[in-house]
Amino acid sequence: MFSLSEPWFLTARILAATVGGYLLSMVICLLLLMLTGVDGRDARMLTGMVFFVSYLVIVVILFSVSTHRRAILLALASNSALWTLWYFMGGQL
Amino acid sequence: MKGGFRKSMTWLHTWSSLVVIWVLFAIFLTGTLSFFRAEITHWMTPEHHISARAESPVLMATSYLQSVAPFGESWQISLPDSRSPVLGVNWLAEGEERQRRRGARAVIDPVSGTAIEDARETAGGNFLYRFHFELYGIPRSVGRWIVGIASMLMFIAIISGVIIHRKIFADFFSFRPGKKTASWVDAHVLGSVLALPFHIMITFTGLFLLAGTLLFWQGGNERGGQQGQNANRGHASEEQREERAQAEKPSSQREIVSLNMNAIYLEAESLLGQPISDITISKPMTHEAEVTFRGSEKSSLSHFRGGTPEVTYNVKGELIKENFPAGAEGPIATTYGVLRSLHEGHFADVLTRWLLFFSGVLGTVMVGSGALLWSQKRERQQVGKPGYEVVSALNLAGIAGLFVALGAYFWANRLVPAGIDGRADWEIIIFFCSWLACILHSVLLRQRHGWLLQLAAAGLMFLLLPALDALTSPVGLVAATTAGDWVRLSFDFVSLLTAAGLWAAAYFVLSKGRKSRARRNSVSNKKGKV
């Protein structure tokens, strides 16, 4: 359980979970599309289905980590790792 | 830390849902009603009630079309079905291209065989339907964002709720009425656990129907979930009447060719193996005429557009085309199609529709009881604190107030005069005005029987709805029973059930108030927090 006496950390964690989680599941979808080679209409449908599940899982994970600090770091680290990977695989928006 | 995980999940569950719970309640309630969108619109257009159960509707429709648009480019007949028991016709006048609009439209009076004029303009079920995914009065994309965010929080709340609720089977069936917090917990758990598959399905599919808005980076389409088949059951507008007048002027001579519709109809019905809901005749009354019969049921869940089987005949009554759609192609499209039809319920027959409706009601119970549970749990410690007071005011306005607004909406449908301009908007304005009144009432006068008053008001309105229906419709309820207008009767029945529920809730509030007063008088201190 995290304490509520650290409002700034709590806010940062919520941001990490919402925005960071959004970006993370976005890159997961992009990577998935890249790996499966699906495109066009199918891609849009697949993203629609995968995105929300991965977002959900990420938010739950980020809120289950024991401290605020660790959760924020986890969000930052995983985001930068995956976005870098995506960039070097030649990803374009 | 084992306990830490559960605690943080509880935190997540509480706050992710509380932030948007009133939006969710409104979405769930209006969304549940949207399963019966066409049916509600039928109820809200009393002028069409006389159209129920026409005898030999096909002949009646064709003879009407012959009289009104003998040289039309195409005719379309929508036969009465289980969702909208009226006989409607559409046609495109000569030279008119098939555009997005369906052309002129009329609903036929089975007694005289002519169109029913001046049916009231109503917002009908469509308003509720649109409200449930893009709210109202704000830009569409903003509304969709709000609904999307609310659904995502709902999704998170459902899953974290499953995580914190360890003993699924242990209190699967227990409901302990009359025990304050325990009863609310039970109601919340029952509403959620018993229909868990439905809740997960409806939230998830709702999310990806909004994916076009929420996943803005992939340049998706904004039109997800807009096309309903029976969306526009309106009446002929001014513009369309002009078109009709034009259509009546024959500009060129055509040889009149008549078809033996009845024989083809019977053959098509046996070929399709299901009731026919739609007939399209292109180039009617010529030698090139083609008649297409469309079935009413989708052959599979994986269609999300079209997908009903159809057969086409030429003028000699020979079968020239049949189309039994095979379902979407590829695993992704199939999955998408199945999920999407599940949400929209296009596939649903009467039974399935009721089952979906029932699950939706459970979802509404889940959201509502969750909201009340929050304030119930904090009643003792937090009375008077601003946060608590805001939540209880919004609970009252968001739950009881919404029922009042809905009741007012249906009443407005019958009481606002049929002819005035912008009538449909008036219905909506009355809906929001009464909701606003409830909000003001709950902010200012909540302490004095706030729940009791609003529940009783809503209960009274829903209780009297069937009476109002009987008085303001050209067809009485007895006649509707003999004519078999089950759509309308079901509406009245559900409205009575709603009234019963609201009155039961009001009674509950009343007896609770009495009890707590009695307790306050006697020596009172029970366990502090539960």
Added chain:
Amino acid sequence: MTLLALLLIILGFIHFSASTRASFKVFFGRGRPQTDLRNWLHIVGYLYLIAALLPCLAGWNFQMAIVVWLGLLHVGAVGVTLMLTYSPGLVRRLWLWGCLGRLGKPFLPKASN
């Protein structure tokens, strides 16, 4: 078809409810469910629920049957809950006449307390 499926589902859920501590005494008078008994009741309950799928399959095509079945599960579960709360006598009667799971009880090894 629908009614048959619903009946089977209700009977199935009654097995589940019999295995919970809260409503155990409605069915067995006193005591609390032992592990063996509980597992046995769960198995029979699941069999009932699966059996309810058959009438659904008979009435609809495969996809629709699943949807109808799930919808009826919701209705049945709520029905059993309300019956247990407001009319336990009816549940007991259904238990005596329709629930085969009850017959297995004497054959289970007696758990030692």
